[in-house]
Amino acid sequence: MQARQLVDAFISEACKGHAPWRGIKIQDYPAGKAIAALPAEQQVQIVLETVGQQVGGAQERGDLYQRLFYLKRLADNILRRRLPFQAEELIHLLELVSGLNSAFASFLSLPGIVRAVSDFIADNGLPEPLRLQLTKLSEALKGWPDYADKRKIQTRITALLADSAAKPLVASRFTGEPWTLALQESLDKLATNERARWEALLVHCASATASKPTRKWLKEAEQRIGEIDPDHFTAVIRAILAEIGKPGPAPKRSIGDYEFELDPTMIHETHSDLLRGLIWCTSLAPRDEVIAALGDAAEICFKKIPGIGPRAPKIGNACLAALSGVSSMAAVAQLSRLKTKAKHVSIRKQLGKALDSAAGQAGVSTDELEEMAVPTCGLTEVGLLRRPLGEFTGLLEMNEDGRLELSWLRGDKKKRTTPAAVKSSHSEELRSLQRTAKDADKLLTAQRRRLEQLFWQERTWSYADVQARYLDHPLVGILARRLIWRFGDTAAIWHEGRLVDERDRAISRVEERTRVSLWHPLSAAVDRVQAWRNWLEGHAVRQPFKQAHREIYALTPAERQTETYSNRFAAHIIRQHQFLALCQERGWRYRLQGNWDSANTPTLDLPGRELRVEFWAEGVQEEGGGAGTGFAHLSTDQVRFYRRDEPEPMPLDRVPPLIFSEAMRDVDLFVGVCSVGNDPTWADGGPDGRHRGYWHDFSFGDLSATAQTRREVLERLMPRLKIADRCSFADRWLVVRGDLRTYKIHLGSGNILMAPNDEYLCIVPRQAASTGRNRVFLPFEGDSMLSIILSKAFLLAGDAKIKDVSIARQIGS
Numbered sequence: 001m002q003a004r005q006l007v008d009a010f011i012s013e014a015c016k017g018h019a020p021w022r023g024i025k026i027q028d029y030p031a032g033k034a035i036a037a038l039p040a041e042q043q044v045q046i047v048l049e050t051v052g053q054q055v056g057g058a059q060e061r062g063d064l065y066q067r068l069f070y071l072k073r074l075a076d077n078i079l080r081r082r083l084p085f086q087a088e089e090l091i092h093l094l095e096l097v098s099g100l101n102s103a104f105a106s107f108l109s110l111p112g113i114v115r116a117v118s119d120f121i122a123d124n125g126l127p128e129p130l131r132l133q134l135t136k137l138s139e140a141l142k143g144w145p146d147y148a149d150k151r152k153i154q155t156r157i158t159a160l161l162a163d164s165a166a167k168p169l170v171a172s173r174f175t176g177e178p179w180t181l182a183l184q185e186s187l188d189k190l191a192t193n194e195r196a197r198w199e200a201l202l203v204h205c206a207s208a209t210a211s212k213p214t215r216k217w218l219k220e221a222e223q224r225i226g227e228i229d230p231d232h233f234t235a236v237i238r239a240i241l242a243e244i245g246k247p248g249p250a251p252k253r254s255i256g257d258y259e260f261e262l263d264p265t266m267i268h269e270t271h272s273d274l275l276r277g278l279i280w281c282t283s284l285a286p287r288d289e290v291i292a293a294l295g296d297a298a299e300i301c302f303k304k305i306p307g308i309g310p311r312a313p314k315i316g317n318a319c320l321a322a323l324s325g326v327s328s329m330a331a332v333a334q335l336s337r338l339k340t341k342a343k344h345v346s347i348r349k350q351l352g353k354a355l356d357s358a359a360g361q362a363g364v365s366t367d368e369l370e371e372m373a374v375p376t377c378g379l380t381e382v383g384l385l386r387r388p389l390g391e392f393t394g395l396l397e398m399n400e401d402g403r404l405e406l407s408w409l410r411g412d413k414k415k416r417t418t419p420a421a422v423k424s425s426h427s428e429e430l431r432s433l434q435r436t437a438k439d440a441d442k443l444l445t446a447q448r449r450r451l452e453q454l455f456w457q458e459r460t461w462s463y464a465d466v467q468a469r470y471l472d473h474p475l476v477g478i479l480a481r482r483l484i485w486r487f488g489d490t491a492a493i494w495h496e497g498r499l500v501d502e503r504d505r506a507i508s509r510v511e512e513r514t515r516v517s518l519w520h521p522l523s524a525a526v527d528r529v530q531a532w533r534n535w536l537e538g539h540a541v542r543q544p545f546k547q548a549h550r551e552i553y554a555l556t557p558a559e560r561q562t563e564t565y566s567n568r569f570a571a572h573i574i575r576q577h578q579f580l581a582l583c584q585e586r587g588w589r590y591r592l593q594g595n596w597d598s599a600n601t602p603t604l605d606l607p608g609r610e611l612r613v614e615f616w617a618e619g620v621q622e623e624g625g626g627a628g629t630g631f632a633h634l635s636t637d638q639v640r641f642y643r644r645d646e647p648e649p650m651p652l653d654r655v656p657p658l659i660f661s662e663a664m665r666d667v668d669l670f671v672g673v674c675s676v677g678n679d680p681t682w683a684d685g686g687p688d689g690r691h692r693g694y695w696h697d698f699s700f701g702d703l704s705a706t707a708q709t710r711r712e713v714l715e716r717l718m719p720r721l722k723i724a725d726r727c728s729f730a731d732r733w734l735v736v737r738g739d740l741r742t743y744k745i746h747l748g749s750g751n752i753l754m755a756p757n758d759e760y761l762c763i764v765p766r767q768a769a770s771t772g773r774n775r776v777f778l779p780f781e782g783d784s785m786l787s788i789i790l791s792k793a794f795l796l797a798g799d800a801k802i803k804d805v806s807i808a809r810q811i812g813s
Contacts, residue, residue, distance in 0.1 A: 003042070003049040006035055007074065014070045024073045035078070044083050047116075048092065050075040054108060055096045072109055079112025082119050087127050090117050094133040098140045111209075114153050118207075121160055134161060151269045152209065159206060175268045178243035179275065186236045197227045205277025212321055213280045221277070222284045234287050240278060241293040245300035245311065263305045267312040279318040283325035288375075291326060292439050294319045295334030299341055307629070310344065317350070324354040332358050332373035337446035343584035367459065371469045374447060377440040379474035382481065387433055389426040392419050394433050396440070398478050400540070404444070406437050440475060447476055448544045448781075451483070451518075453587070455662055457608055460515040463487065479544045484519040484532060491519050491528070495539065502531040521550050522658055536779045537716060543780045549713060551705040553664035555652055564649040565638040569667045572636040572698070573620065573691050574674035579634060582673060586666055593619045594630035604663065609656070610644040613663045615670070633676065639667055665705075672706050678749040678785070680762045699751040703732045707748035710786050714747070717776065723797040734789060738799035740811055745796075750788045752796075754811070761810050763792060 009031035014024065026032030035046055054071045093113050117134065126134075138157045144150050187195055201224040208217070225233060250261035251268045267275065279297075282290050301316030310316065320338075323331045332355065339351040352366075359369040379385045383398030393409040407416050422430055461469070470480035471494055481494035492499040492507045499507040510516075521529045532548040535541075543549075559566045576593065583590040583602055590602040604613040616638045619631035640649040641663070652660065676682045676691060677698025684692065703711065714734060718724050726737045733744040742755040752761040765788045776790055795802065802808050 003045040006031055007046060007049050007053060007071075010035060010074060011067055011070050015066060024070065026074055026077045032074070035074070040081070040083050043078050043081070044085055044089060047075055047078055047083065048089060050078075051093055051096055051109065051113070055099075075109035076112055079109055079116060083116065085116055085120055087120070087124070087130050090120055091130055091133045094130075094137050098133070098137045110153055111149060114156055115209075118156065118160060126160070131161065148269060152273070155270055155273075156209075175249060175270050177248040177268055177271075178246040179240045179267075180271060181248075182239040182243045183236065186232075186239060194228075194232075197224070200224055201228065201281070202274060202278075205281065206271075206274045208273050208277030208280060208318075211317065213325075218280070218284065221281050225281055225284055230285060233285055234290055237278065237282055237290055238293050240275070241290075241297045244297045244315065245303075263308060263311070265311060266305070266308075267301075267315055272312075272314055275315055276318040279315065279322050280325075283322040286326040286328060286331070288328075288330045289435075291323065291328065291330045291334055292435075294323055295337060296442075298323070298334075298338055302338075302342065302344070302347055304343065316347070320347075320350055320354065324357070327358070327361065329373040330375055332369055333375050333443065336370040336373060336450070337443055340446040340449040343581075345589055367457070370450065371465075374443065374469075374473065374476055376474040377443065378436050379440070382472065382474055382477035384474075385436070387429070389422050389429050389433075392422055394422075394430075396433070396437050400542075404437060404440050404478070406433065443475060444478060448479055451476075451479055452545045454518050455520055455658065456606060458517070458658060460517045463510050463512060463514050463516055466516040482541055482543050483547055486517045486519045486523070488514045491524065491532070493535075493541070495541075502528065502535045504535070519547065520658060521548065522552050522661055533716075533779070537777075540777050542778060545782050546709075546780045549709055549780050551661075551665055551668070551709050553661040553668070553705060554657070555660070559652050563651050563653075565640045566652065566664070567638060568664065569615075569639060569671050570637050571694075572671045573676050573694055574617070574634050574636060574671060575676060575679075576619070576631050576634045577629075579617075579670055579674045582670055586669070588615075588666070592630040593634070598630070604666070605644075606659065607644070609659060611655075611659060612642050612644060614638075614640045614642065615667050616640070636671065639664065668704055668706055672704060672748070672785070675749075678751070680751055680764055683760055683762065699749045700732075700746050700753070701748070703748050706783075707732070710783065710789070711747045713779065713786065714789070717778075721776065723794060726797045727793060734793060736793050736796045738796050738811075740799045743796045743799075745789055745792055747789065748785075750785055750792065752792065761807070763795070763807055765791065 010026065010029055013029040013031055017029065027036055035043070038046065050071050054068060054075065090113075094117070097108055097110055097113065117130070120130075134157055138154065138161070141150060141154050141157075187198060190198065201221070204217075204220055204224055210217075213221070244267070245265050247264040249268075250264040251266050252261055279294070282294060298316045298319035301312040301319065302310045305311050320335075323335055335351055335354050335358070339348060339355065342348045342351055355366050355369065359366040362369055364372070377385070378387075379396070383404065385394075385396040387394040387396075391410060395407045395409055395414070396404055397407070399405045405416070407414050408419055408422070410419070418430065466485065470476055471485075473480070484491055484493045487499070487507065487510050490501065490507060492501050495504075499510070501507065521532075524532075529548060536543065536548055556566075556568065559568065579602075580590055580592055586604075588602050588604045589600075591598065591600050593599060599618070602615045602617060606612060615636070617634040617636050620633040620635050622632060641652065641655045641660070642649055672678070675698055677695050682691070682695050711729065711732075711734075715729060718727050718729075721727075723736070728735045728737075730744070732747055734747055736743045736745060743761065744753045744755070744758075746752070750765070752763060753759065754761050778786060795807075799811055802811070
């Protein structure tokens with residue numbers, strides 16, 4: 001059967017079968033199966049016929065789009081193979097596509113055709129007629145609209161022409177981006193023979209056009225890397241990765257005749273394949289320092305740029321592919337860290353799959369693997385690393401807040417500033433120590449989030465595992481030793497080298513068979529919870545997150561009456577973009593809503609418990625809002641719980657109490673942080689004043705569970721503060737007596753009213769509120785509003801000394 005007949009038969013079968021336009025498999029159809037079975041030489045004729053019909057159909061403009069797409073899928077399928085094209089056949093293909101109107105570019109199999117040309121050149125060189133036709137295509141592409149695939153093709157053609165003309169490969173590689181400059185600097189220092197080996201590797205890396213490396217690609221890369229000094233390869237890769245995300249020449253995009261610049265920290269498409277290939281190569285020569293750099297680069301690449309999205313998802317995905325290809329605990333630790341930082345659902349899914357695969361190979365659960373994989377970062381004891389550098393010793397140790405700080409010891413004297421002698425004589429060792437401190441800090445942040453997520457799982461461990469993975473782990477122990485654990489029926493915390501209960505009594509012996517879990521106040525009597533709070537405050541132990549002071553949410557009579565939903569957090573107005581960021585941080589699925597097809601429900605999936613939680617929220621229509629950047633605000637509604645795959649909500653009294661409490665705590669956090677009611681600039685009620693009533697009710701209304709906890713903490717802390725004699729509590733207020741006026745600070749919103757007539761005082765807190773010189777011990781981390789209220793209290797207690805003109809004017813009026 002001739003090529004035309006086979007192609008026509010395949011298109012007819014696909015049309016009759018209503019085949020999907022994307023993802024079609026040619027082997028699913030008789031004619032397609034026959035084409036796939038043809039010898040390679042005959043498949044060349046199929047390609048020629050298919051591309052001819054593509055171009056002919058597009059030029060006629062009367063052909064069905066459906067037929068054109070099926071032709072493209074057929075050509076794409078065949079062009080994935082390395083076929084024995086002759087130069088004349090490739091010239092004919094290039095002639096066909098060069099003359100086509102750019103409006104029909106999406107119907108062409110142009111990437112596959114250029115790849116076939118590249119394969120031919122690699123085996124046979126570049127004949128002059130083929131060069132001329134390739135040049136014509138390159139010129140034709142300049143008149144096409146600017147889009148990603150076109151730029152890739154243009155770059156590849158440029159490289160083919162440059163290579164065949166014996167031009168230096170480096171000449172067409174660099175765009176002035178920081179990572180390319182780092183690569184250029186490394187190459188310039190090499191001898192001729194060493195540079196030639198690097199050039200061979202870079203040529204191969206530039207062919208990294210797929211989403212993932214094939215075995216064949218990795219095999220050739222391994223051969224190229226084997227010819228390069230491993231230490232030098234590591235140094236170059238680290239230098240390149242360290243430059244990702246730094247500003248350089250801004251990439252340009254064009255829409256029609258309009259050209260504009262993008263964010264200068266973005267990766268240029270011109271050499272992104274080369275960078276992707278270099279990153280893939282790291283899986284073949286893994287070292288811990290490179291693995292850490294990959295994790296940092298992935299985090300930077302996935303960081304969202306306002307109005308654009310993730311900075312460089314293509315390069316970020318390459319980092320994930322490289323980390324997934326390394327069988328080491330260091331790689332698992334980076335994947336685990338990235339999972340706690342990932343904002344996008346698709347990225348979290350990729351990380352989940354990578355961790356599940358690694359856990360399967362290790363024969364343990366994913367949770368266990370993440371615990372086992374946390375590195376020590378060189379710490380030899382819990383929260384301590386010592387590194388002698390000349391006559392000084394660098395100390396990386398835990399401070400009173402449970403954070404790592406770098407200081408320097410000489411004899412009995414310790415100081416925080418780096419000695420000049422260390423900078424001058426031990427610069428490389430100093431950089432290594434500083435990198436270690438940075439890596440440890442990032443891992444601590446990730447581990448803090450992972451530990452808090454353990455509440456949802458209600459896991460238990462053997463005592464030996466808790467000791468090794470938590471209490472005695474040099475890094476995780478910084479957090480775990482400030483948490484309360486349950487050893488069988490006994491709750492205890494690590495203190496001064498031993499486990500003690502809330503009365504400071506030592507736990508003499510824990511049997512090996514004892515199961516250990518993370519303590520939750522829901523499982524303890526009220527007097528025990530209060531005793532633990534007293535213990536923490538009495539010993540000045542600051543927990544990494546709220547545990548003893550954690551809010552508990554029980555079913556209310558109203559919720560028992562509604563049965564399947566809660567209205568406890570309904571009818572609030574919240575800032576959508578802040579809510580989106582908080583959802584991503586807490587692991588909830590949510591996409592921005594706006595004046596487009598964007599309706600979706602914030603959802604928390606709990607696969608280990610076969611449950612999901614929904615928090616209903618919809619956009620608030622406001623004049624000029626919702627287009628492009630989404631609604632500014634959302635209106636909240638019900639909270640519902642579902643069994644994983646069931647469409648109907650489950651009765652609230654059937655939800656496990658701890659799951660209910662933790663889910664409602666998350667929703668309370670969303671409302672408490674994102675509500676416009678805690679924004680002091682919203683006193684006028686926002687657009688047209690429509691939310692004035694809501695703002696006033698939230699700003700000065702009843703306290704939420706979180707705010708009630710805040711009041712309890714402040715009541716216990718206040719007697720220790722130097723402003724204690726100026727402060728008192730009245731219902732939902734912290735009352736502060738200044739020299740000029742008396743103020744009421746709302747313990748929920750932080751907003752302020754002034755006596756004698758409850759006049760509103762607007763004080764906008766700084767980005768990171770602090771009590772400044774008035775350092776106050778807080779028994780837990782994570783409540784920024786508590787810090788804001790304390791900061792305002794200290795300020796207003798000395799109101800006669802306030803220098804801020806805006807605040808002073810309001811007080812004086």
